[in-house]
Structure formats: structure tokens, C-alpha cells
Amino acid sequence: MRLTPAGALVLVAFSVPVAIELRTLFGIFGVALPLASVVVFEAVLLAAIAVAYVASSDSDADAAAKH
Amino acid sequence: MSTDTEGESLARREPDTARPEPERPYGYVVGSAPDGVERELSHDEFDPVGTLTLIFAYFVILVVMWVFMYFVEFLGRGLTVVG
Amino acid sequence: MEIHAYEKLWLGAALLLIVGFIGTVAFGAVGAGVDMIDDDGGTVDPGALDQHPKFGDPGVYQSGPNEYDVYVVAQQFQFQPGTAEAIEVPVDSTVTFHVTSADVIHGFEVVGTNANTMAIPGQVSTFTVETDEVRDHGIVCNEYCGSAHHAMEGTVKVVPDDEFNATDGGA
Amino acid sequence: MATFVDRYPEEASVVKACLTVAFVSLGIGAFFGLVQALHRTGVVRLFSSVDYYTVLTAHGVLLALVFTIFFLLGLFTWAITRSLERPLPNIRLTWAWVGLAQAGTVATAAAILAGFVPDIGVSADVLFTFYAPMKAHPLFYAGLAMFIVGTWLAGADWFLAYREWRKDNPDERIPLQTFMVLTTMLMWYLATIGVAVEVVVFLLPWSFGIVETVNPLLTRTLFWFFGHPVVYFWLMPAYLMWYTILPKLAGGRLFSDPLARVVFVLFLLLSTPVGIHHQYLDPGIAEGFKFIAMTNTMFLLLPSLLTAFTVVASMEHGARQRGGEGRLRWLGALPWRDPAFTGMALAGLMFAAGGFSGMINAGMNINYLIHNTLWVPGHFHLTVGTAVALTMMAGSYWLVPQLTGRKLYSRPIGLAQVVLWFVGMVFMSNAMHRAGLAGVPRRTAEPQYNSFDFTTTMGSIEELQLQIAVGGTLLFVSVVLFSFNMLASAIEDPVETPVDDRLPAPLSGADGSPRVLDNLRLWTAIAVVLVVLAYTLPLASIVQDAGLFGNVPGVPMLIGNFVESLAGVIA
Structure with missing residues (x-):
């Protein structure tokens, strides 16, 4: 499955509530996460999306010959 | 008027990927997602299992959050109104 | 009128949710004794x-x-x-x-x-x-x-x- | 193939006139929103906190009433014309209601904005709920009344169009979009009885000085008689787009037409007998009435929960037709590059979150937790502020080219705009909900107090303030991008096919569904009975308590009055 630029953008947007609500989720179980952990978590998510995007556009370059 | 357009509009309602393209502006045309249709799925061929998955996840989130909000956040607070 | 089996399932779950909410509030009023301004x-x-x-x-x-x-x-x-x-x-x-x-x-x-x-x-x-x-x-x-x-x-x-x-x- | 403007040029002009008012209000209202977000968080305070309430009133009225309802007027005119496939019966009547609603808007806006210039002596800093005995200038109420009458005439216009169509098509099912417009308008007629009585019988004579006093609980109850269904009046245009346009944008077809009809009928029946849930913490209303309002409200969740399924299933249908596979991988096959699609999908996602905070609001006793705190605006910025507003903006990317015959100026800017709105709203509404749980009140210029500090369960108040300010800024930038894109689109060259405006038929059509669904008389009658059941006794007891016109004199919202009362507090 190819990750389009638009798809990557929407994933980035979606990562924001996931990161923000991370503390709520841990809060339910009584764990108070510091703000820094949210920032780190969001950075990891963004890196993962970037990797997925680069990887899929590389494989797309191979597949492009077919189209 | 309405009978004139009737036939045209019925045709318009059907997704028609083989339709010859009229003059279109350069670039992506908003609303042209149906051009990417690879197969037609009728009501009986279509099983919305993805929707069921998503909506079940939503259901679980709703229940957990409701219980948390009602029994922890609300009933757990001081100065509850008792009369 | 065709209603898909999954949709019927969801209809049931939604009704359950609604009844559950009303039940919780009724419990709060009767069981936990939370009274409303009236x-x-x-x-x-x-x-x-x-x-x-x-x-x-x-x-x-x-x-x-x-x-x-x-x-x-x-x-x-x-x-x-x-x-x-x-x-x-x-x-x-x-x-x-x-x-x-x-x-x-x-x-x-x-x-x-x-x-x-x-x-x-x-x-x-x-x-x-x-x-x-x-x-x-x-x-x-x-x-x-x-x-x-x-x-x-x-x-x-x-x-x-x-x-x-x-x-x-x-x- | 010709688009809407080529087939119905007059109607297209009407829709454009309505959308222009909507977008201008959106621009001004969003600017005021930015000013507020920066002011109440203490980041930048451009003016005194007294003027904050003028800004807040303008923000609420321009966005919640003018932007949403003018967009609705345009969208419904488009939908009626398109789905009945005929021009409106009397275009002069059409222009008359457009003019009346616009004149009312100008009058109301003038009364509010005059509050910035105290010398004029006109002010309406009463917020969009205008609770008596806070008294605005008569111009405010008169404008409001004109605006409401304008919407009534618009509904009459659409019913006339339907009647003409029915004459030619005696046995056909009502086209789905027309069905949605008509049921929404029936709900609106029923709901606006409350505000019409409030404004015309009580507030207008009182603001002119003909009547001396009001019964504040009565006018407040009449306001909420209208104030909750108005929420659905905002939401129904979004639902119309989710049901009839979004499936097509996803490359699919609506999953079920009959269920869409059931949903709109449920909204007609249940939207109005629920208003008392805004008054859970009001004295003078018995707990039993509050419980009844809650039960109705909770059942009102049903049509929205059904919508969630039908709309997501319709998107999934599109994704699978476009080659999507798997349990969740099909999400990647959706046309995310289309701003109209992406905007509506993100709006729907936020509505799911807003639905949850709404369930808390609707719970009778749990309402103590969040009543009148920042949680409440946090909630409705997800619902009206995103589910409705973002769907309207996204829908415009698809709708406006049909009205102008010109293509959208920039798809990438459109996409960035809707994503930015989503991110901005995540920041802002999340922080608002959380601050509300800490007890931070809504509707205040400076939520910083001398005698105590707010305590949060997670993070700090400063962090929440910052999130609100950042979110508000992103939202404003998003509106700037939207306005720019719309303006730039208006000067594109006309082209033959600026947009793909085909709407496919639903997967499960109306034909197999019971005909009783289309019996609008029956549903209206049941809706009236439900309202009578829910409201007769509470209203009777309120009137019995303090009389029809009450015993509370008005308190004009004028700056002069403020200086005096401030002097009183200091002395």
C-alpha cells in the first residue's frame, strides 16, 4: 500500500490527538506522565510516519515501471 | 423541464467510470474519487467489517470513559450535592 | 427495507449504551443519593x-x-x-x-x-x-x-x- | 457536462449570496475567536476585559447563528433545486427571504458591534443566549426576529417547490435531499416557536419599555426550547452532506437511504422536547421534568450513533471499490488528497469525540461536574465548531465550483486548511475540556482569580492556557487559508467541468422502505405531541411561580452602567 503525501499529512494530524490523549489514558490507571514524555512520544510517531512515507515512496518507484 | 433532464440525471446518478472525460482543468478535480473505482460492489456483496471494527472500538472507548467520568471524576469529588 | 446484520447489531449496542447511561444516572440519583437543584x-x-x-x-x-x-x-x-x-x-x-x-x-x-x-x-x-x-x-x-x-x-x-x-x- | 450554475443560474446566485454572508461572518467571527483565545489565556490582551464580552457576543452570534444558518440556507436551496430537478417556483420570494435574513443580520451585528463605541449608546453585550434580565438594545432583538422570519420564509419557499414537484410526481418517493430539507425545516418551525414567543412577546416590548419586567426563568426556558434544537439545525446540513455527498467523495455510495430517512425523522421527533437538559442546575424546575428531558436526550443519541455506522460504512464502500482491503487497511485507500473528503472525514472523527463529551453534558446529575465550565465550549467547538463548521468548509470545496463554474484555486492549500483545523481544534478543545474539569468557568475574560488557584489532575493550568492559545491561532490561520482559497477561486477562469458533481444512487434505495417514512404530517403531529408533553407542565409551573411577565426589571448592558456598578463594588 502506497502512502501518499496526503495520507502522510492526515496521519501526522491523527498523531496529535493520540499523543495528547496518552496522558489521559495513563491518568485512568493512575500514572502521571510528564509533558516531556508526550513530546517524545509525538516525535517518535512523526519519525515513524516519515520512515513509512520514505519507504513506501521507494517501493513505489520500483512499482512505477508497471504503470 | 424536469422530464428533459430526467434521463440525463439518472445517468448522472450511476457511477460511470468508462464515461469519456469532458474538458477538465489541469490537476486533481475535487470530487473525482469515483474515477479511482476498480470494482463495483453491490449491497449484497459488501460486508462493512471495517466499520464494525471501528464502531466496536468506539463503543469500548465510550463505555470506559463514561465509567471513568461518572464514578471516578464525578462521584469521587468532594461536596457532592446530597439534598 | 434492507438492514445489514452488522447495522442491526450496532442498533442493539447503541440502545444498550443509552439504557446504560440512563441507568447510571438513575443509580447516581437513588443509589449514590445525588440530588438535583429543583x-x-x-x-x-x-x-x-x-x-x-x-x-x-x-x-x-x-x-x-x-x-x-x-x-x-x-x-x-x-x-x-x-x-x-x-x-x-x-x-x-x-x-x-x-x-x-x-x-x-x-x-x-x-x-x-x-x-x-x-x-x-x-x-x-x-x-x-x-x-x-x-x-x-x-x-x-x-x-x-x-x-x-x-x-x-x-x-x-x-x-x-x-x-x-x-x-x-x-x- | 454542465454543472449547477449552468442549469439553474438564478438559484446559483441565491446560493452564492447566502454563502458570501456565511463566509464573511466566518472570517470576522474567527478573528474574534483568535482575539478571545489570546485574551482569556493572558497571552496578548489588546483591549480592556470589558470589551471582551462584546467580542464574545459577536463571535457567538456571527459563527453559531449567522455563519451556520446562512450556509444552511444556501446549501438547502442547492439541495432542493438539485434533488427536485427544477428551479424554485418563485425567485422573487426567494430573494425576499434572502434580503430579510440579511437585513436582520446586519441589524443584529450593528447592535453588537456598536458596543465597541460607547458614545453611540447602543449595546448588546448579552452573548448569543441573551438571558433576560440582561437587556440589549431593541435593534438586537428586532434584527434577530427579522432573521428568524427570513428562515421561515425560506422554508415556505422550499415547501412550495416540493408541492409543485409533488403535483407532477404524485407517486414517487421524496428525493432524499429534499426529504432531509423538509424534515429539518419542520423541526425548525416547531423549535423557533420558543424563541419567537420569547423575543416578540417578552423581550422586544420590554426593551422598548412597553413592559416593565420579565420572568427570567420563563424567558430562559423559552430560549432553551429553541436553543437545543438549533443545535440540530446547525448539524442537519452537515448530516445532509455526510449522507449524500461524502459517500461519493469517498468513491462509494450511501449504504442505506431508508436509514437516513429514519435518522432525520428521529431528529424531527426528539430535537425539541429536550431543551430542559440545559437547565439541569436551574431552580424552579422540578427534578422529574429534568429526568424526562434527560431520557429524551439520551434517545436522541440514537440517530447520531446510527449515522456513525451508516456514514462510515459508506466510506468503507468507497474504499473497497477503490481497491481497499483488510479490516482496517482500507482506510488507506480513501481519497485523502481531496480536501472535501478529508475535511468531512476529520470532522466526523471529531464529532465522535464531541459526542462523548455531549453524553456527559446530557447526564442529569453528572452535569454538576461540568455545568458552565470551559468543558461546555470545549464540547461545542467539537460539534458545531468542527463537525458542522469543518464539514461546511470542506463541502464548499466541492459545492462552490458548481455555483461559479470555476475550479478550486488550490487543492493542496485546501488540504492543509482542513488538516490545520483538525490539529488546532485538538489542541484547543482538549485543553478546554480538561480546564473545565478543573472548574475553570466559560464566558469569562480573565479566568485568573485572587482568592484561589485552579488545580488540575494532570499537567498545569499554564500548560492548558498555552494549548488553547496555540489551538486558537492554528484555527485562525486555517480560516485565513480557507478565505484566501475561496477568494482566489472566484477569479479563476470558468471551465466546462470545474468539479465532479455526479451523485451516485444509494446501495439500498428508498423503494423497499415503508411509505410511512415519507408521511411528514404524521411525524410532525407526533413531534408536536411530544413537545406538548415535555413542556406544558414545566412552563405552567414557571408561570404560576412568578407570573407571565414576572417581577424582575431589566439591567441594560451598557458601559455607563458598568462604570457605576464597578464604583459600587469598590465603594
């Missing part, structure tokens, strides 16, 4: 609050052993008592608030607690709470009431029994 506070003439036996001299009144009534008048832009002098009530007592407004609609919210009501001119909001912890609470007006609305605040002090000064009508 019409038992009666009405007053907002133009003649100074002639009212209690709102004429608003404050804390003892009504029984460990039972107190607090009369509060909300007006632009203060609570009386609450703003100029704090409302003082003893810990481990049952306190009934009677809140009304002398001019426009105000809110009366004891910050961070469930004590929260509207103050409507002509109507008296009555609600009872139990004080179980010595601490100070803030009060805010949480309904827009005019241009200095943001300055309308006050304090409720829950004090130890021996520090409480039960002067009739005063805090």
Missing part, C-alpha cells in the same frame, strides 16, 4: 430581598446540631457573603445553601466540587452538601453577568469545629 427553594421578590427574613441578612445560620443554612445573594459583581467576607462552615456538618440573585442571572460554583448552581432572580436555588475536609474552596460566578463578570469570586472556608464561630446570621 423547585423546592421557592420564589422571592428580587426587588425586596432586604425585607426577606434571611436574604435581608444573608450569611450562615445554624439550624440544628451539625446542620447549617447558608443564604447567599449573588449580584453584580459579588457574592454576599463570599466575596467581601468568606463563607465559613464547620467540618463534618450538613450545609444547605440557598442562593438567589438580586439583579441578573449568575452562577454559583464551588470550584473543583460538585456544588454548582444557577442563581436566577426571583428563584431560590437550594442544595445540601456534606463537608468532610478542612480546606478553603474558591467560588466563581460561572454565568456571564456583565462587564466585570470575571471579577466575581469568593471563598468558602471549611474550618475545624473549634475554630467555627457560630454567630447568628454572620460568617
Whole structure:
């Protein structure tokens, strides 16, 4: 499955509530996460999306010959 | 008027990927997602299992959050109104 | 009319959810004993609050052993008592608030607690709470009431029994 | 192939006139929103906190009433014309209601904005709920009344169009979009009785000085009689787009037409007998009435929960037709590059979150937790502020080219705009909900108090303030991008096919569904009975308590009055 630029953008947007609500989720179980952990978590998510995007556009370059 | 357009509009309602393209502006045309249709799925061929998955996840989130909000956040607070 | 099996399933789940919500609230009302603000506070003439036996001299009144009534008048832009002098009530007592407004609609919210009501001119909001912890609470007006609305605040002090000064009508 | 403007040029002009008012209001209202977000968080305070309430009133009225309802007027005119496939019966009547609603808007806006210039002596800093005995200038109420009458005439216009169509098509099912417009308008007629009585019988004579006093609980109850269904009046245009346009944008077809009809009928029946749930913490209303309002409200969740399924299933249908596979991988096959699609999908996602906070609001006793705190605006910025507003903006990317015959100026800017709105709203509404749980009140210029500090369970108040300010800024930038894109689109060259405006038929059509669904008389009658049941006794007891016209004199919202009362507080 190819990750389009638009798809990557929407994933980035979606990562924001996931990161923000991370503390709520841990809060339910009584764990108070510091703000820094949210920032780190969001950075990891963004890196993962970037990797997925680069990887899929590389494989797309191979597949492009077919189209 | 309405009978004139009737036939045209019925045709318009059907997704028609083989339709010859009229003059279109350069670039992506908003609303042209149906051009990417690879197969037609009728009501009986279509099983919305993805929707069921998503909506079940939503259901679980709703229940957990409701219980948390009602029994922890609300009933757990001081100065509850008792009369 | 074709309704997909999954959609029927979801319809059932949605109804279950709704009944569950209503059930929880009913449990809160009956089981946990959370009472709503309702019409038992009666009405007053907002133009003649100074002639009212209690709102004429608003404050804390003892009504029984460990039972107190607090009369509060909300007006632009203060609570009386609450703003100029704090409302003082003893810990481990049952306190009934009677809140009304002398001019426009105000809110009366004891910050961070469930004590929260509207103050409507002509109507008296009555609600009872139990004080179980010595601490100070803030009060805010949480309904827009005019241009200095943001300055309308006050304090409720829950004090130890021996520090409480039960002067009739005063805090 | 010709688009809407070529087939119905007059109607297209009407729709454009309505959308223009909507977008201008959106721009001004969003600017005021930015000003507020920066002011109440203490980041930048450009003016005194007294003027904050003028800004807040303008923000609420321009966005919640003018932007949403003018967009609705345009969208419904488009939908009626398109789905009945005929021009409106009397275009002069159409222009008359457009003019009346616009004149009312100008009058109301003038009364509010005059509050910035105290010398004029006109002011309406009463917020969009205008609770008596806060008294605005008569111009405010008169404008409001004109605006409402304008919407009534618009509904009459659409019913006339339907009647003409029915004459030619005696046995056909009502086209789905027309069905949605008509049921929504029936709900609106029923709901606006409350505000019409409030404004015309009580507030207008009182603001002119003909009547001396009001019964504040009565006018407040009449306001909420209208004030909750108006929420659905905002939401129904979004639902119309989700049901009839979004499936097509996803490359699929609507999953079920009959269920869409059931949903709109449920909204007609249940939208109005629920208003008392805004008054859970009001004195003078018995707990039993509050419980009844809650039960109705909770059942009102049903049509929205059904919508969630039908709309997501319709998107999934599109994704699978476009080659999507798997349990969740099909999400990647959706046309995310289309701003119209992406905007509506993100709006729907936020509505799911807003639905949850709405369930808390609707719970009778749990309402103590969040009543009048920042949680409440946090909630409705997800619902009206995103589910409705973002769907309207996204829908415009698809709709406006049909009205102008010009293509959208920039698809990438459109995409960035809707994503930015989503991110901005995540920041802002999340922080608002959380601050509300800490007890921070809504509707205040300075939520910083002298005698106490707010305590949060997680993080700090400063952090929440910052999130609100950042979110508000992103939202404003998003509106700037939207306005720019719309303006730039208006000067593109006309082209033959600026947009793909085909709407495919639903997977499960109306034909197999019971005909009783289309019996509008029956549903209206049941809706009226439900309202009578829910409201007769509470209204009777409120009137019995304090009289029809009450005993509370007005308190004009004027700056002069403020100076005096401030002097009183200091003294």
C-alpha cells in the first residue's frame, strides 16, 4: 500500500490527538506522565510516519515501471 | 423541464467510470474519487467489517470513559450535592 | 427495507449504551443519593430581598446540631457573603445553601466540587452538601453577568469545629 | 457536462449570496475567536476585559447563528433545486427571504458591534443566549426576529417547490435531499416557536419599555426550547452532506437511504422536547421534568450513533471499490488528497469525540461536574465548531465550483486548511475540556482569580492556557487559508467541468422502505405531541411561580452602567 503525501499529512494530524490523549489514558490507571514524555512520544510517531512515507515512496518507484 | 433532464440525471446518478472525460482543468478535480473505482460492489456483496471494527472500538472507548467520568471524576469529588 | 446484520447489531449496542447511561444516572440519583437543584427553594421578590427574613441578612445560620443554612445573594459583581467576607462552615456538618440573585442571572460554583448552581432572580436555588475536609474552596460566578463578570469570586472556608464561630446570621 | 450554475443560474446566485454572508461572518467571527483565545489565556490582551464580552457576543452570534444558518440556507436551496430537478417556483420570494435574513443580520451585528463605541449608546453585550434580565438594545432583538422570519420564509419557499414537484410526481418517493430539507425545516418551525414567543412577546416590548419586567426563568426556558434544537439545525446540513455527498467523495455510495430517512425523522421527533437538559442546575424546575428531558436526550443519541455506522460504512464502500482491503487497511485507500473528503472525514472523527463529551453534558446529575465550565465550549467547538463548521468548509470545496463554474484555486492549500483545523481544534478543545474539569468557568475574560488557584489532575493550568492559545491561532490561520482559497477561486477562469458533481444512487434505495417514512404530517403531529408533553407542565409551573411577565426589571448592558456598578463594588 502506497502512502501518499496526503495520507502522510492526515496521519501526522491523527498523531496529535493520540499523543495528547496518552496522558489521559495513563491518568485512568493512575500514572502521571510528564509533558516531556508526550513530546517524545509525538516525535517518535512523526519519525515513524516519515520512515513509512520514505519507504513506501521507494517501493513505489520500483512499482512505477508497471504503470 | 424536469422530464428533459430526467434521463440525463439518472445517468448522472450511476457511477460511470468508462464515461469519456469532458474538458477538465489541469490537476486533481475535487470530487473525482469515483474515477479511482476498480470494482463495483453491490449491497449484497459488501460486508462493512471495517466499520464494525471501528464502531466496536468506539463503543469500548465510550463505555470506559463514561465509567471513568461518572464514578471516578464525578462521584469521587468532594461536596457532592446530597439534598 | 434492507438492514445489514452488522447495522442491526450496532442498533442493539447503541440502545444498550443509552439504557446504560440512563441507568447510571438513575443509580447516581437513588443509589449514590445525588440530588438535583429543583423547585423546592421557592420564589422571592428580587426587588425586596432586604425585607426577606434571611436574604435581608444573608450569611450562615445554624439550624440544628451539625446542620447549617447558608443564604447567599449573588449580584453584580459579588457574592454576599463570599466575596467581601468568606463563607465559613464547620467540618463534618450538613450545609444547605440557598442562593438567589438580586439583579441578573449568575452562577454559583464551588470550584473543583460538585456544588454548582444557577442563581436566577426571583428563584431560590437550594442544595445540601456534606463537608468532610478542612480546606478553603474558591467560588466563581460561572454565568456571564456583565462587564466585570470575571471579577466575581469568593471563598468558602471549611474550618475545624473549634475554630467555627457560630454567630447568628454572620460568617 | 454542465454543472449547477449552468442549469439553474438564478438559484446559483441565491446560493452564492447566502454563502458570501456565511463566509464573511466566518472570517470576522474567527478573528474574534483568535482575539478571545489570546485574551482569556493572558497571552496578548489588546483591549480592556470589558470589551471582551462584546467580542464574545459577536463571535457567538456571527459563527453559531449567522455563519451556520446562512450556509444552511444556501446549501438547502442547492439541495432542493438539485434533488427536485427544477428551479424554485418563485425567485422573487426567494430573494425576499434572502434580503430579510440579511437585513436582520446586519441589524443584529450593528447592535453588537456598536458596543465597541460607547458614545453611540447602543449595546448588546448579552452573548448569543441573551438571558433576560440582561437587556440589549431593541435593534438586537428586532434584527434577530427579522432573521428568524427570513428562515421561515425560506422554508415556505422550499415547501412550495416540493408541492409543485409533488403535483407532477404524485407517486414517487421524496428525493432524499429534499426529504432531509423538509424534515429539518419542520423541526425548525416547531423549535423557533420558543424563541419567537420569547423575543416578540417578552423581550422586544420590554426593551422598548412597553413592559416593565420579565420572568427570567420563563424567558430562559423559552430560549432553551429553541436553543437545543438549533443545535440540530446547525448539524442537519452537515448530516445532509455526510449522507449524500461524502459517500461519493469517498468513491462509494450511501449504504442505506431508508436509514437516513429514519435518522432525520428521529431528529424531527426528539430535537425539541429536550431543551430542559440545559437547565439541569436551574431552580424552579422540578427534578422529574429534568429526568424526562434527560431520557429524551439520551434517545436522541440514537440517530447520531446510527449515522456513525451508516456514514462510515459508506466510506468503507468507497474504499473497497477503490481497491481497499483488510479490516482496517482500507482506510488507506480513501481519497485523502481531496480536501472535501478529508475535511468531512476529520470532522466526523471529531464529532465522535464531541459526542462523548455531549453524553456527559446530557447526564442529569453528572452535569454538576461540568455545568458552565470551559468543558461546555470545549464540547461545542467539537460539534458545531468542527463537525458542522469543518464539514461546511470542506463541502464548499466541492459545492462552490458548481455555483461559479470555476475550479478550486488550490487543492493542496485546501488540504492543509482542513488538516490545520483538525490539529488546532485538538489542541484547543482538549485543553478546554480538561480546564473545565478543573472548574475553570466559560464566558469569562480573565479566568485568573485572587482568592484561589485552579488545580488540575494532570499537567498545569499554564500548560492548558498555552494549548488553547496555540489551538486558537492554528484555527485562525486555517480560516485565513480557507478565505484566501475561496477568494482566489472566484477569479479563476470558468471551465466546462470545474468539479465532479455526479451523485451516485444509494446501495439500498428508498423503494423497499415503508411509505410511512415519507408521511411528514404524521411525524410532525407526533413531534408536536411530544413537545406538548415535555413542556406544558414545566412552563405552567414557571408561570404560576412568578407570573407571565414576572417581577424582575431589566439591567441594560451598557458601559455607563458598568462604570457605576464597578464604583459600587469598590465603594
